[in-house]
Amino acid sequence: MKVEQGNEVKKKLLITGSTGFVAGHVIEQASENWSVHGVSRSIHTSSSGSAQNHVADLLEPDQVSRLIQEIRPDAVIHTAAMANIDQCQTDQVSAHAVNVGATSTIAELCKNMGIKLVYCSTDSIFDGEKGNYEETDTPHPVNFYAETKVEAEKIVLSASDRNVVARLSLVMGFPVSGKGNSFLNDMILKIGRNEPVNFPQNEIRTPIDVITLATALAELAGNIFHGIIHLAGNTRSDRYSMAQKIADILGLPPESRSLIRGTDSNSIPGRARRPNDASLNNSKARQLLRTPMLTLEEGLQQVIKAHKTN
Numbered sequence: 406m407k408v409e410q411g412n413e414v415k416k417k418l419l420i421t422g423s424t425g426f427v428a429g430h431v432i433e434q435a436s437e438n439w440s441v442h443g444v445s446r447s448i449h450t451s452s453s454g455s456a457q458n459h460v461a462d463l464l465e466p467d468q469v470s471r472l473i474q475e476i477r478p479d480a481v482i483h484t485a486a487m488a489n490i491d492q493c494q495t496d497q498v499s500a501h502a503v504n505v506g507a508t509s510t511i512a513e514l515c516k517n518m519g520i521k522l523v524y525c526s527t528d529s530i531f532d533g534e535k536g537n538y539e540e541t542d543t544p545h546p547v548n549f550y551a552e553t554k555v556e557a558e559k560i561v562l563s564a565s566d567r568n569v570v571a572r573l574s575l576v577m578g579f580p581v582s583g584k585g586n587s588f589l590n591d592m593i594l595k596i597g598r599n600e601p602v603n604f605p606q607n608e609i610r611t612p613i614d615v616i617t618l619a620t621a622l623a624e625l626a627g628n629i630f631h632g633i634i635h636l637a638g639n640t641r642s643d644r645y646s647m648a649q650k651i652a653d654i655l656g657l658p659p660e661s662r663s664l665i666r667g668t669d670s671n672s673i674p675g676r677a678r679r680p681n682d683a684s685l686n687n688s689k690a691r692q693l694l695r696t697p698m699l700t701l702e703e704g705l706q707q708v709i710k711a712h713k714t715n
């Protein structure tokens with residue numbers, strides 16, 4: 406399963422959801438040490454320059470099986486998901502098929518072929534009543550997206566004791582391909598169009614920058630850790646204060662700052678319920694990983710610097 410490049414022998418890593426926000430950065434961060442393969446339903450050339458790109462629909466077990474048999478990766482990082490919480494609530498059949506069904510297919514294939522699987526879960530699996538959640542706390546989903554993620558976590562952990570469930574906090578950064586689920590990018594685009602942008606004051610999170618996250622996921626793919634780990638930043642903040650801090654760091658003028666509005670995400674009709682305080686305790690990650698977890702400010706500076714040099 407090793408690939409020789411020059412005199413270097415690299416292990417193979419397969420990343421699902423390669424057109425997505427998180428995966429685009431995992432490809433960038435992992436490419437130095439791994440021979441990286443990405444899979445998605447379409448190819449965006451800008452997102453995956455350093456990976457070998459494959460097209461497959463994860464809802465088709467035969468396509469997934471052929472792909473994994475062909476690549477024979479040493480590890481899989483499974484980021485692909487229906488990650489829009491409101492879309493999951495209204496289209497539960499598709500959400501279950503992608504988030505649970507496809508994960509189950511991948512977990513079964515990895516088990517049979519002895520491949521380590523790192524699964525991207527979420528802080529949203531908690532009900533948000535307590536906050537500062539540790540890996541041993543019991544999940545209690547308040548929306549359908551979170552229900553699918555809890556079900557998928559159980560499948561991944563019971564498939565093999567080499568597998569990892571990485572629970573991600575709110576992720577900050579810029580998508581590699583201009584596509585993907587980035588609140589920071591959406592905020593900057595909306596403010597650029599002079600549109601107001603709402604940030605829930607009721608939602609307390611421990612945001613992690615996407616570069617730290619991607620580096621930690623690649624580390625987990627290659628090390629001996631197995632089980633559940635929380636990947637979160639060192640700063641606990643409500644999302645409105647977070648947006649104000651981002652505006653400070655970006656040096657936004659007062660007229661742009663006035664577009665940032667506080668809201669209560671659970672009082673907006675038609676939206677799926679969100680947990681209030683889903684902050685994650687990252688002590689385990691800080692203890693076990695070489696990748697340092699950063700504060701909100703350090704993480705933002707890191708992603709802004711990388712974005713400017715790209």
Ligand SMILES: NC(=O)c1ccc[n+]([C@@H]2O[C@H](COP(=O)([O-])OP(=O)(O)OC[C@H]3O[C@@H](n4cnc5c(N)ncnc54)[C@H](OP(=O)(O)O)[C@@H]3O)[C@@H](O)[C@H]2O)c1
Binds near residue numbers: 421445507577
């Ligand atoms: N972003 C966050 O703040 C955050 C926080 C906590 C947890 N997470 C979790 O982290 C993971 C990555 O999130 P993200 O923000 O990177 O999401 P994203 O930008 O929406 O990317 C999701 C990817 O999944 C792919 N996908 C969906 N259905 C597929 C299918 N049937 N077959 C193949 N590919 C499929 C999409 O590819 P197409 O181009 O084919 O649509 C897309 O590339 C998700 O599991 C999410 O639940 C994210």
